[in-house]
Amino acid sequence: MSFDDLQAKWQAHDHGMRLNIDADLLLREVRRNHRALELQLWQRDFGEVTAAVLITGVFATLAVLMHQWTLLLCAAGSLFVGLFFVVDRWKQRRRRSVIGSSLQSTIEASLAEVQHQIWLLRNILWWYLLPLVPGLVAFLVTNFWQSSEKGIAEQIVIAGVGLICAAAFWSVYRINQREIKKTLEPRRNELEELQTRLGSSNANA
Amino acid sequence: MTTDDQDAQFQRWIQNHLGLMVKVVRSFVDGAADQDDLLQDILVNLWSSIPSFRGEAKETTWIYRVSIQTAMVWRRGERRREKYQSSYMQEVTAVKSHGVDSEGDDDELIERLYSAIRQLPKVDASIALLHLDGLTYREISEALGISENYVGVKLSRIRSVLTERLGGSNH
Known part of the structure; x- marks a missing residue:
């Protein structure tokens, strides 16, 4: 069978064209999906900001109640992380491509988004973990120092808390680095290949 | 463009060109669940794209463009579906997957x-x-x-x- 025969059969075939579609129902479904997607994005942003505000509030309250002023540094660190989220999301949303623009720009926008996610996760130490470290370290060191009069048991507890915090931070860092390798880098490579193919197609013009 | 105009345009495109979107879906992904996900993304993007459609390109060219763009950057399981989603989309895909x-x-x-x-x-x-x-x-x-x-x-x-x-x- 020649390609022209294939093409003729393809064009003669019903690919779902005769589906009996209730356009009203489908429209309602699409609008609901659209709203659900917008809501999902909004909930994600709201959740992150709320978590940052709550943690900031908890640290600040504890600082006042316990007269542990080093906890204010933790509150400041949490606030910084929350603000970073907000500013980053806002900047990224402004860079979204317009639906229906060229394929090249859609791929560029997707690639930029993935590259930004890689950058975020690769630098998670600097914008997510380190801002919390000064406060935690100051809190633990101060308490460790003060507890030297009370006995070794309390010092062991404080050292244990410090180790748990360090392990948690290390885990967060490792999980995110693994995510880059497992998901984001293959995705970036795929988009770069698409971009190269499209780029070479235009270079051949 | 008012929302009513956008809805009317979308309904007309669905009535006339849903098969075109189904072809794009089947050309890019295999398996009913993935095809269903991609079809939904295409429909949402198509609906969202209507205010940008100025009639400079043919309607079918525009629909192909939006559908293919969506399919090109689509990734399996990237978007979590809502639990309340009706089975209507799945029904469309099921009919399409088995041929009509x-x-x-x-x-x-x-x-x-x-x-x-x-x-x-x-x-x-x-x-x-x-x-x-x-x-x-x-x-x-x-x-x-x-x-x-x-x-x-x-x-x-x-x-x-x-x-x-x-x-x-x-x-």
């Missing part, structure tokens, strides 16, 4: 052709689909944003590959 016509051997041939298209690189798959649908080089070039020369160069190879995979000769 009774053309016997042609069904199998077309299914093999879809499978062969899915094995092509994504840009080539898009060119193949649009060519099979009878779009001109210019229309393919407009829909994909690539040069007409490139379309011509790629098509000669794509035609050979597809014909070979389906066990025919490229005349």
